[in-house]
Amino acid sequence: MSVRAKKHLGQHFLTDESIAEQIADILSEKGYENVLEIGPGMGMMTKYLLQKKYTTHVIEIDDESVEYLQAHYLHLGPRIYGKDFLKIDLNDVFKDQQFAIIGNFPYNISSQIVFRTIDFRALIPEFGGMFQKEVAQRICAAPGSKTYGIISVLTQAYYDTEYLFTVPPTVFNPPPKVDSGVMIMKRKKDLFLPVSDKLFKQVVKTAFGQRRKMMRSSLKSLNLSDELRAQDIFNKRPEQVSVEGFIELTALIEKDGISNQ
Incomplete structure (x- = not known):
């Protein structure tokens, strides 16, 4: 059994094991005991996350992917959430415990995922994963560059950001029309700004x-x-x-x- 990538969900399944492992390695594993993977699909990266010392949770809106994960990752069990990340109450899931986020994020909602992370920053010390390259570059952009904009400022007010590496379209099924970029965000010490x-x-x-x-x-x-x-x-x-x-x-x-x- 395999899962069919669905265009309306922005799914592009990663097929390269070494890149999946590289992305799973970007988190520091410090300051939290739980990690939430968004959009695991068929678990290409999940298996590497499960080798880490933290407890892995996954959230997947696609019913077919949820069914696949339940059949192939039995030990994940109740930590598979068949829900929409943009609508789930993260306080209910993690009961005020710190957790990191990682994922091969769907292009069509990747910016919304970042803004929701900022809203829940008190719970999320670290966030990393794969975006459309242009979006990852915008998040990490410095002042003075053409890519520096709203998402750069709003993210960097609360997180230190770093662009890590570029991933070509050829390692996905189906291949996207653009390159992807992997980046990491680490929360700053001050959770709140001195202004509204x-x-x-x-x-x-x-x-x-x-x-x-x-x-x-x-x-x-x-x-x-x-x-x-x-x-x-x-x-x-x-x-x-x-x-x-x-x-x-x-x-x-x-x-x-x-x-x-």
């Missing part, structure tokens, strides 16, 4: 909504005071502003809002 999370996201998303314009123009909709808009940061384009710069800017906007009330 909601406002920080709003500032970042608004700024990059018009990324070619100066911040003075792109943030016009926030109705900031002329005094604040005179700051040097407003003469920059969003891709020139560091993560720390966006945090500092959010603090200034918070202060500006209070003084203008």
Whole structure:
């Protein structure tokens, strides 16, 4: 029995054992006892995760894959969750215990998986796996690069990121039309920003909504005071502003809002 890859689920099954083992090795295994693999498919990487010292859990939305895993990985048993990662309450699964995430992530929801990880960052010290190369590069991008954007800033505010290696389309069934990239995220010591999370996201998303314009123009909709808009940061384009710069800017906007009330 094998599982048919389903286009609507963004499935591309990894067929190369050495790459599966390489990805399984990227986690540090420090600071947690559980790992959740997202989208294991037929368990190509799962078997290598099961050799580690942590306890492996898998979550798979595809019923056919769940059936395959239940038949071939009997010792996983109750740790196979036939659910949607984007909808499951992770607190219910791990009961406030720390856990890492790994996976060969479906291209069509990979960014959403990262944003959900950020929401549950208090539980997730480490996150790694395979994305479409362009997405992995965007997550890890530094200020000043064309790939630096919303997902770069929002991720790097809470996690240190590193692009590890590139994987060609030829090692998948069916092969995707683009290269894949493997990256790792390690949570920073500070779980919370010194500013409002909601406002920080709003500032970042608004700024990059018009990324070619100066911040003075792109943030016009926030109705900031002329005094604040005179700051040097407003003469920059969003891709020139560091993560720390966006945090500092959010603090200034918070202060500006209070003084203008």
